Amino acid sequence: MNKTDITCDVVIVGGGLIGTTLACGLAAYGVDVAVVDRITPENIISPDFDGRASAIAHTSKVALEGIGLWPIIAGETQPIDEIRVSDRPSLMFLHYDHADLGDNPLGHMAENRLLRTGLVTLMHQTQGLTVLAPAEITEVARTEGRAAVALDDGRTINCQLVAACDGRASATRTQAGIGVTGWTYKQQAIVTTIDHERSHDGIAHERFLSSGPFAILPLKGGHRSSLVWTEKSALVGSFMALDDGAFLDEVAERVGGFLGDVSLVGPRFCHPLGLQVAERYMDTRLVLVGDAAHSIHPIAGQGLNLGLRDVAALMDILVDAKRYGLDLAHSAGLERYQRWRRADNLLMAGMTDMINRLFSNDIAPVRMARDLGLAAVNSMPPLKRTFMRHAMGQVGDLPKLMRGEALG
Amino acid sequence: MNNNQTTRPPQSSRDEQEIAGFASHAGSWWDPVGPFAPLHQLNPARIRIMSDILARHYERSLADHHPFQGLALADVGCGGGLVTEPFARLGFSVSGLDASQESINIARNHATEAGLTINYQVGAPEETLLDLATNDVVLALEVIEHVADMEVFIAGLAQRLSPGGLLIMSTINRTLKSLVFAKGAAEYVLRWVPPGTHHWKKFVRPSELSEMLRSAGLRVVDIQGMTYDMATGGWNVSSDVSVNYVLSATPA
Numbered sequence: 198m199n200k201t202d203i204t205c206d207v208v209i210v211g212g213g214l215i216g217t218t219l220a221c222g223l224a225a226y227g228v229d230v231a232v233v234d235r236i237t238p239e240n241i242i243s244p245d246f247d248g249r250a251s252a253i254a255h256t257s258k259v260a261l262e263g264i265g266l267w268p269i270i271a272g273e274t275q276p277i278d279e280i281r282v283s284d285r286p287s288l289m290f291l292h293y294d295h296a297d298l299g300d301n302p303l304g305h306m307a308e309n310r311l312l313r314t315g316l317v318t319l320m321h322q323t324q325g326l327t328v329l330a331p332a333e334i335t336e337v338a339r340t341e342g343r344a345a346v347a348l349d350d351g352r353t354i355n356c357q358l359v360a361a362c363d364g365r366a367s368a369t370r371t372q373a374g375i376g377v378t379g380w381t382y383k384q385q386a387i388v389t390t391i392d393h394e395r396s397h398d399g400i401a402h403e404r405f406l407s408s409g410p411f412a413i414l415p416l417k418g419g420h421r422s423s424l425v426w427t428e429k430s431a432l433v434g435s436f437m438a439l440d441d442g443a444f445l446d447e448v449a450e451r452v453g454g455f456l457g458d459v460s461l462v463g464p465r466f467c468h469p470l471g472l473q474v475a476e477r478y479m480d481t482r483l484v485l486v487g488d489a490a491h492s493i494h495p496i497a498g499q500g501l502n503l504g505l506r507d508v509a510a511l512m513d514i515l516v517d518a519k520r521y522g523l524d525l526a527h528s529a530g531l532e533r534y535q536r537w538r539r540a541d542n543l544l545m546a547g548m549t550d551m552i553n554r555l556f557s558n559d560i561a562p563v564r565m566a567r568d569l570g571l572a573a574v575n576s577m578p579p580l581k582r583t584f585m586r587h588a589m590g591q592v593g594d595l596p597k598l599m600r601g602e603a604l605g
Numbered sequence: 606m607n608n609n610q611t612t613r614p615p616q617s618s619r620d621e622q623e624i625a626g627f628a629s630h631a632g633s634w635w636d637p638v639g640p641f642a643p644l645h646q647l648n649p650a651r652i653r654i655m656s657d658i659l660a661r662h663y664e665r666s667l668a669d670h671h672p673f674q675g676l677a678l679a680d681v682g683c684g685g686g687l688v689t690e691p692f693a694r695l696g697f698s699v700s701g702l703d704a705s706q707e708s709i710n711i712a713r714n715h716a717t718e719a720g721l722t723i724n725y726q727v728g729a730p731e732e733t734l735l736d737l738a739t740n741d742v743v744l745a746l747e748v749i750e751h752v753a754d755m756e757v758f759i760a761g762l763a764q765r766l767s768p769g770g771l772l773i774m775s776t777i778n779r780t781l782k783s784l785v786f787a788k789g790a791a792e793y794v795l796r797w798v799p800p801g802t803h804h805w806k807k808f809v810r811p812s813e814l815s816e817m818l819r820s821a822g823l824r825v826v827d828i829q830g831m832t833y834d835m836a837t838g839g840w841n842v843s844s845d846v847s848v849n850y851v852l853s854a855t856p857a
Binding site for chain 1 (some may be wrong): 646691693695
């Protein structure tokens with residue numbers, strides 16, 4: 198054994214939102230973790246790295262409170278008080294108001310950069326957490342007795358469990374021979390941030406345009422919003438190539454006039470969209486977490502929330518195992534994680550796929566049917582409440598962290 | 606192993622047929638889907654039950670890093686070390702004893718790979734030449750139903766226990782339900798364990814076990830049941846002791 202070798206309980210591959218959240222959560226409960234990423238945390242929080250914003254469902258907020266992230270970022274988040282879903286040019290729309298379900302807002306908007314910056318702060322404050330970045334993994338060796346992650350600097354990290362949080366194109370998953378099924382949507386999401394003259398009043402808008410859904414998501418301060426513009430892949434290149442003035446014109450046209458004058462802040466990004474699910478979430482001493490296990494259409498803003506549910510469920514299982522001296526990769530625990538999360542993630546993947554297919558369509562009868570559908574849902578409070586609970590993350594068997602309970 | 610036979614006492618808990626049976630499957634101890642799969646399923650539940658019992662007995666908090674530091678534990682009939690290893694992680698200074706050399710070999714290799722220090726020994730608890738001092742905790746889990754002479758075995762366990770210590774045993778009750786579930790369903794229907802693993806007549810009722818413990822100078826302080834939940838595939842602690850039960854005893 199090399200004297201610079203490291204021993205810890207769990208190696209987390211990938212220092213993204215899910216990987217670092219898992220790291221902070223586990224370390225807070227005495228599970229020793231090492232996070233490995235190609236990119237340093239400082240580069241991950243640069244303004245050019247990620248221009249997206251995320252909708253944090255109520256239960257996700259509870260989980261982030263549990264790991265101590267929420268107090269760091271709360272002041273910069275924006276509560277979502279209403280969601281308005283409309284199908285232009287139709288006047289029929291679906292209106293979700295948090296007052297229908299009690300006092301909590303439907304969720305909060307947080308810029309990903311805010312989340313990443315907060316997580317870096319939290320990682321610095323957390324004991325039992327080692328960050329190894331920039332580092333390239335040369336080998337992940339997993340046997341029945343232990344796992345070892347070899348780095349390009351010659352060091353090896355010995356551990357009980359490897360958590361693959363390395364995203365949709367997870368190399369760890371591929372190396373483990375875990376297949377994926379899915380398809381691309383022939384759509385991409387153009388993401389940018391705008392400032393606007395009139396206040397958004399805490400209302401999130403989702404427009405179903407002929408090319409796909411167009412979301413206007415309220416950010417902190419009332420006069421800034423994040424846009425998620427789903428566009429046919431074939432047209433994305435031409436929009437991304439426009440100069441700022443022409444791009445702003447396209448944006449303003451789609452937003453409509455209700456926010457007054459709009460201007461661009463920050464760069465624009467585009468992300469190809471697809472649905473992808475891993476065949477399995479586990480292998481010998483390996484678990485897949487977040488996008489490495491499942492990635493879905495952003496139409497319902499649920500990708501991060503599903504990943505956080507994975508984190509919370511895995512924390513339930515690993516903190517319990519640590520407390521009782523069990524092998525953190527014990528098969529009953531990993532199987533429970535897989536059973537628990539796979540069904541929930543597949544359900545959401547199916548729902549978002551169905552909604553996207555229904556709404557990325559300009560055929561008149563389909564449009565008419567979905568308009569009637571929206572109006573029907575709106576006039577049926579029980580069905581509407583079910584949809585809202587889904588959006589708030591309050592459906593299914595919740596991990597302790599999402600119920601606001603202490604672990605261990 | 607044969608030179609042990611010459612030194613062992615005239616009465617022995619060793620059942621050579623049983624030992625050979627376990628030895629033939631020893632390579633599978635740590636295979637979660639192999640012949641010992643049901644033990645892997647049962648393991649988290651029984652570790653939880655015992656850790657909670659031990660934390661109460663020694664007034665330790667499981668939230669601490671190595672809650673049982675400073676205490677010695679012997680796992681008798683440890684097999685591949687499925688229970689021995691977790692207790693080593695919890696801070697006990699741990700010994701593992703098994704009559705099968707093959708099982709001990711597997712256990713030693715596994716502990717080395719996992720980076721754990723465990724004193725593994727081949728033998729039966731009544732044998733005197735073992736490097737096995739008295740222990741604060743002695744475990745004998747799913748083993749008494751496999752020994753040749755229960756009284757000799759229990760006397761051996763008592764001898765390994767220090768004053769004020771705790772003996773924890775788990776086994777299968779001899780009831781109609783256990784015949785159907787543990788013997789019939791587990792061996793023949795669910796194919797959880799190889800047929801012939803258990804002899805129903807050798808299953809022990811809690812009352813019989815308590816009596817044998819009393820004769821060996823021990824007092825039963827606690828008994829709990831474990832029941833299998835078909836829906837979740839997990840085991841739960843229960844007051845129903847009709848199939849699997851965990852019993853703890855202290856020197857009287």
